[in-house]
Amino acid sequence: MNELYNKQIGESLVSWFLEEKRDLPWRKTKDPYKIWVSEVMLQQTKVDTVIPYYERFISKYPSLESLAEAEEGELLKEWEGLGYYSRARNLQAGVREVVEEYNSVVPNNRKEISKLKGVGPYTAGAVLSIAYDIPEHAVDGNVMRVLSRILLIKEDIAKQKTKKIFEEAVMNLMFKDNPSAFNQGLMELGAIICTPTKPKCLLCPVREYCSAFYEGVQEELPIKTINKKTKLHKMKAVVIQRNDGKILLEKRPSKGLLANMWQFPMVELPTSTHTVEEVVELDYGVEIQKGKELIAFKHIFSHLVWEIESFEAKLMNEKKISLNSQWYSIEEVNDQPMPIPVLKMWNAWKERKSIT
DNA sequence: TAAACGTGGCA
DNA sequence: TTGCCAAGTTT
Numbered sequence: 001m002n003e004l005y006n007k008q009i010g011e012s013l014v015s016w017f018l019e020e021k022r023d024l025p026w027r028k029t030k031d032p033y034k035i036w037v038s039e040v041m042l043q044q045t046k047v048d049t050v051i052p053y054y055e056r057f058i059s060k061y062p063s064l065e066s067l068a069e070a071e072e073g074e075l076l077k078e079w080e081g082l083g084y085y086s087r088a089r090n091l092q093a094g095v096r097e098v099v100e101e102y103n104s105v106v107p108n109n110r111k112e113i114s115k116l117k118g119v120g121p122y123t124a125g126a127v128l129s130i131a132y133d134i135p136e137h138a139v140d141g142n143v144m145r146v147l148s149r150i151l152l153i154k155e156d157i158a159k160q161k162t163k164k165i166f167e168e169a170v171m172n173l174m175f176k177d178n179p180s181a182f183n184q185g186l187m188e189l190g191a192i193i194c195t196p197t198k199p200k201c202l203l204c205p206v207r208e209y210c211s212a213f214y215e216g217v218q219e220e221l222p223i224k225t226i227n228k229k230t231k232l233h234k235m236k237a238v239v240i241q242r243n244d245g246k247i248l249l250e251k252r253p254s255k256g257l258l259a260n261m262w263q264f265p266m267v268e269l270p271t272s273t274h275t276v277e278e279v280v281e282l283d284y285g286v287e288i289q290k291g292k293e294l295i296a297f298k299h300i301f302s303h304l305v306w307e308i309e310s311f312e313a314k315l316m317n318e319k320k321i322s323l324n325s326q327w328y329s330i331e332e333v334n335d336q337p338m339p340i341p342v343l344k345m346w347n348a349w350k351e352r353k354s355i356t
Numbered sequence: 357t358a359a360a361c362g363t364g365g366c367a
Numbered sequence: 368t369t370g371c372c373a374a375g376t377t378t
Contacts, residue, residue: 042374049364049373083362090376120376140374160357187374196372197367226371228359257361301362340363 009150009209010175010182016205017185022047022192025054032106032131033064033095039126040091040118044084047191053082064106067092068099076260076337085339086259090118108132121167129179137170138183139163142190147173148222149194149212157222194218231304236276237266237342238313239349240288246327248286248315249336253324257301262336264310264345265325276311284325287317295348299341310345312352 021027024047026038037057041050057078061067067075070092079088094116098106106127107113114124125138144157144166151169155162175182193200201213212218240248249262265286267279281287291312299306321327328336330350338346 039374040376044362044373044375046364046373081363083364084375086361086377087375118376122375126374138374141372142374184374191374259361299363301360303360 005209006173007175009173009206012205012209013185013189014175014178014181017181017188020192021184021188025051025058030131032108032127033067034058035131036094036106036119036123036127037061037091039123039130040087041082043087043123045082049082053079064095064099064104068096072260073335073337077335080337080343081340085261085337087118089260093117094119106131108134110136121163126183129183131180133178133180135171135174135176135179137167137174138187139166139170140187142187142194143170143183145196145222146186146190146194149199149218150206150210152211152215152217152221154221154223156225158224158226228303230300230302233268233304233306234270235266235268235306235308237264237308237310237345238276238280238288238290239264239294239310239345240280240286240313240315242315242318242327246329247333248284248321248325249328249333250284250322250325257304258339260337261339261342263338263342266308280313281319283322285319285321286315287319288313289316292352294345294352297341297344299344306341308341308345310348312349 026034029035038050038054041054060078061070072089072092075088075092076085079085097116098104108128110124110128113119113127114121122138122140125136128134128136129138144163147153147166147169148157153165153169155165170186189204189206193204197219199218201207201210201218204210204213207213210218212221242248248265250265252258252261252263254260265280265284267276267283269276269279272279277288277290291314294310294312296309299308333346
């Protein structure tokens, strides 16, 4: 492994990238803010999913200042359906730091940019290299897969300490004439050529440098040990309507799962001898009469499963509703940020009521 | 260090 | 149908 060899890998990769790269919205700009937004949205999320969200988001919040001034509820509504909602709140917190402490200029060095909320080692390197053309590593899952194959690295990429090996490898290979194209090329190669299964090695611009291809073990890499089993939660949820037509909605806690998102009153009844009505009265301070079943389904999160049964319900008597709950008109319900499983219930309710 | 944190697509 | 994956960060 010498410098000339490394230089050749970089050149091959970069010329391939400049020729074959996909035409993506965030590749039309050098604005560090927009690059930042795209990188956060792309965390653990497919490109095709991100594109429409990115377009709407940038159109609504075209600058650091506009996002800094946004209301959190409105921001979460823009993020609705994208998942990992703390990304949105961390992004805004980070943006506010830049506006207030860095005179609205995104820091151009790893030390400072890494202090921003929601900016980890990957996002820091991505923004620095793509927006500022600074030779910094940006190691994501693609990069680890690509380099584990090229360099025949057999460390377990599920372990966090392994990432350091790849960060050093990237810096050794870094094509300093064009860090932006080099880092993006590494990721682009992983996305469309050096795929997890059935990599298209015959189309690969760097296969002549690839140890795994040489040994025919590209499908065996990277090594990744994972297996977290999910826990099942049996939930009952109710869309409660008051005589004046308003609906009871609850804001989830500001930490943990689906933080600050809204939902209909929901209780977990594993092996309880209590009825839904009893537990709802206890938890929410409303007496209800359960009506027809709305929809029943499983919603699978990354680490747990909700098995939801949902019902219509009428308000019989209102005592003192819990602090984080509120009655909303149908229009107002539509404006609250709700996670996908809650949206499913809401859509089922509206369909039943023939409300569009 | 490992677990928490969403969602949709696909073999 | 089940399990795994996708441009990670926080705690």
